[in-house]
Amino acid sequence: MVMSACEARLAGHPDRLRWNDRYAAGAAPAFVPHPLAVRALAEVGNLPAGDQYPGPRGLASPDGPVADLACGPSGTALLAAASGRHVTAVDVSEVALDLLAAEARRRGLAHLITLVHTDLSGWRPRPRSFAVVLCTGFWEAAVFPAAAAAVAPGGLLGWEAFTEQARRVRPGLDHRWCLADGEPASLLPPDFTVLDQSDLRGGQRRQMLARRAR
Numbered sequence: 001m002v003m004s005a006c007e008a009r010l011a012g013h014p015d016r017l018r019w020n021d022r023y024a025a026g027a028a029p030a031f032v033p034h035p036l037a038v039r040a041l042a043e044v045g046n047l048p049a050g051d052q053y054p055g056p057r058g059l060a061s062p063d064g065p066v067a068d069l070a071c072g073p074s075g076t077a078l079l080a081a082a083s084g085r086h087v088t089a090v091d092v093s094e095v096a097l098d099l100l101a102a103e104a105r106r107r108g109l110a111h112l113i114t115l116v117h118t119d120l121s122g123w124r125p126r127p128r129s130f131a132v133v134l135c136t137g138f139w140e141a142a143v144f145p146a147a148a149a150a151v152a153p154g155g156l157l158g159w160e161a162f163t164e165q166a167r168r169v170r171p172g173l174d175h176r177w178c179l180a181d182g183e184p185a186s187l188l189p190p191d192f193t194v195l196d197q198s199d200l201r202g203g204q205r206r207q208m209l210a211r212r213a214r
């Protein structure tokens with residue numbers, strides 16, 4: 001179990017309760033890495049030997065750990081760990097983290113994955129400490145500055161989330177969880193270069209990959 005000192009503070013957290021219910025009621029996770037994470041790990045030349053993933057390799061990227069934010073039962077964290085990187089996997093749902101922990105143990109990767117059970121809105125990683133910071137399937141504007149600050153010089157920031165456009169077909173979707181026009185690239189600090197920002201699924205989702213200057 002990963003429940004820890006923050007258990008009491010998170011006890012009634014609505015995101016925790018909602019996502020715990022979803023994961024507890026759902027089918028066994030597939031642990032498929034997110035395509036953006038696959039691309040980012042290929043960019044840093046750091047996929048497991050003999051892997052099946054295409055992509056450019058080894059573009060002068062820094063050593064160091066990977067952060068997987070709002071990780072869920074994450075295939076991304078497992079892929080990064082299988083490549084030899086240490087991974088910090090952060091989520092408000094301890095059910096998700098327990099699923100990830102069990103799979104990491106099964107694959108012999110548990111020693112490479114640090115599970116952090118917290119609300120990302122209060123998560124303050126050490127600045128410039130991660131070679132790759134990834135966040136897929138989650139958006140809260142207040143989380144972005146700390147995530148960008150955590151990217152090491154030469155490192156990558158990858159993000160994927162719903163856009164405002166998605167609210168047309170999902171009226172219940174809270175606008176705070178949706179990217180506005182131009183985001184997240186428009187919110188990057190000036191020392192980042194956008195490698196790609198593109199809309200997916202008819203404009204309902206957007207992904208961005210950016211590199212911090214050395």
Ligand SMILES: C[S@@+](CC[C@H](N)C(=O)[O-])C[C@H]1O[C@@H](n2cnc3c(N)ncnc32)[C@H](O)[C@@H]1O
Nearest residue numbers: 015019070071072091092093119120136137138
């Ligand atoms: C759509 S899932 C995405 C999971 C995974 N990143 C992926 O791409 O499949 C959203 C995740 O965000 C987590 N989450 C929601 N609100 C959060 C918060 N305030 N702090 C940390 N994690 C949160 C949920 O527990 C859930 O695992």
